[in-house]
Amino acid sequence: MSRYDIEPLAFGRLKTVDLHARGGKVRLEHLARPYEKGGGVAGLLESLPRLLAADDLKALVEAILEARRRGRAILWGMGGHVIKCGLGPVIIDLMERGLVTGMAMNGS
Incomplete structure (x- = not known):
């Protein structure tokens, strides 16, 4: 039941x-x-x-x-979690390789 x-x-x-x-x-x-x-x-x-x-x-x-x-131009838009989760060095490497030429981020 x-x-x-x-x-x-x-x-x-x-x-x-x-x-x-x-x-x-x-x-x-x-x-x-x-x-x-x-x-x-x-x-x-x-x-x-x-x-x-x-x-x-x-x-x-x-x-x-x-x-x-x-x-x-290769523009990336992203929130703060990308940096917060430790991907800053990867983003910098992509910038140095010419795979990111500009970024738009929120204020977090």
Whole structure:
């Protein structure tokens, strides 16, 4: 006996679909691969899955590199947590490498 007033689940109208017939969006070639030692950042990016946020990250990296090749400004917007969490040295390194040419930060 339950202290909650819950009706039992009714499975009478449940519709099932054969997994082989339904298809899907993710294929084997989209899956991540283990990173190979010595692959560097390019190898790390290539090892990521080919979907969702990993694709967005790869597109961001390519856009930053393309802007650098063309001598365009690379502006970053960020909050205080980036510095608070210890990423200051990384941001400085990116600036020295020409991958950050300007920043907009909040007042935190």
